[in-house]
Amino acid sequence: MRWLANLKRISGLNRAIAFTVMARGWSTLAGVVTVLFIARYLTAAEQGYYYTFSSLVALQIIFELGLSFVILQLAAHECAHLVVTLDGGITGDLIAHSRLASILQKAVRWYSCGAVLLVCTLLPIGFRFFGTHSSPGVAAVHWRGPWILAVLATTVTFQLDPVFSFIEGCGLVPQVARMRFTQAVLGSLLAWGALLIHHGLFAPSMTIIGQAIAGSLFLVHQRRLLLPLLSHSTRANFVSWGREIWPFQWRISISWLSGYLIFQLFNPVLFASRGPAEAGRMGMSLSIASTLSAVALAWMNTKAAPFGTLVARRMFDALDRLFFRTLLQSLVLLAFGAMALVFGLGYFERAVPVYAGRVLPVSIFGVLMATVLCNHVVFCEAIYLRAHKREPFLPVSVAVGILTAASTVLLGRTYGAVGMTYGYFCINGLFGLALGSTIFLRKRNRWHQEPDEKGVAI
8 A cells, every 4th residue: 555655645645725726616616517517507797796696695794704715824823732532631731721711602602693783784795786786687587585594595605604613723624624525515415406497596695504414513523622611610720702703814914805805806897797697607517617626725724724733833844845835735736727718618618609608708718717727826825824823925915906996897887708818917926926935935934933822822
């Protein structure tokens, strides 16, 4: 079995990555089926509603304010001084134990309040947007019920996700990855059911409901870890929101809000300016590209908690070896996948021209995939630097977000999806990669020379 060990070493596969890749692999295969179902059971206008639902639901990022990633890193830093067993037992430094409980308790309170604000905001935004931009040609699209259910389902998953981040930060990365795989399978099956019975606009909410069911069952299984921490006294030793969480969180939150301008503005702008059909083509193309990107990023995402632990222990040589090896592995995978998609879409355009019109032309799709490759490098660099409980990519995110949003609005109205894609590549791909890599190299060298300050966001 030496060949298997060598394969694992070269590819970087482990249990966490395996389950994450299974989830992304399922999402990729399921995405193909979903795309075919959408083309078969939804009209071009309904396809536009389908993908615009997802873009508007992504506004939940405003209420999360990046806290889930902060939770993961805070938990990882505290668990560097603890041992967390699979049955929920925690041993080690008592102060770290108390601080770990404080992180979970604060997260639950934050997201419970945010969920109420989320549902009270998203519902009227959706009614206003779709009611205003519905044209006579698409007046028959029944979107109100599906939109309400999508928002309510999102409110549930909104409260579950930070707990998953906390558990992942505690070192149970394979367990969370396996749960994500279950979420992907169940969500896809429920969405397909909605499409098959000709209620396709309910598919987005069915996907989220499947995720909520699988996630809830997982948290029930983890109750031995979570319930004692929720009731643990943290009066003597706790994580200070103002001194430790907020200085890191507000920077992450602005970066994530900028991410909405970069990645989620395409569909609403096209829906409003060019109609639901063109929004649907762009949405389907972005969905295909983002699925492949997520598969490749699984190699790096599963290292976020180990990165934080290595930083807490100041094992920077081991950190660098793990990062650069993982970056190479994931980038090679993404490059081969991108080429396969471009060639596959070219064949699809010739073989099934009717359905090919539901996505961007192959030449434009190629530009989109080139941008995805550039983005991947920046995403990986950001994960590495954020493991230090800092957010140096704030100026990059803001600059790229504002420029991409302006490009999306101006070029989208004039040139449609084609103009959007070229603007996306120039600003987010070329400019973002150059600026992000410059910051990565400077900060990495500087931070590793600084003394450690225990308990402070370093």
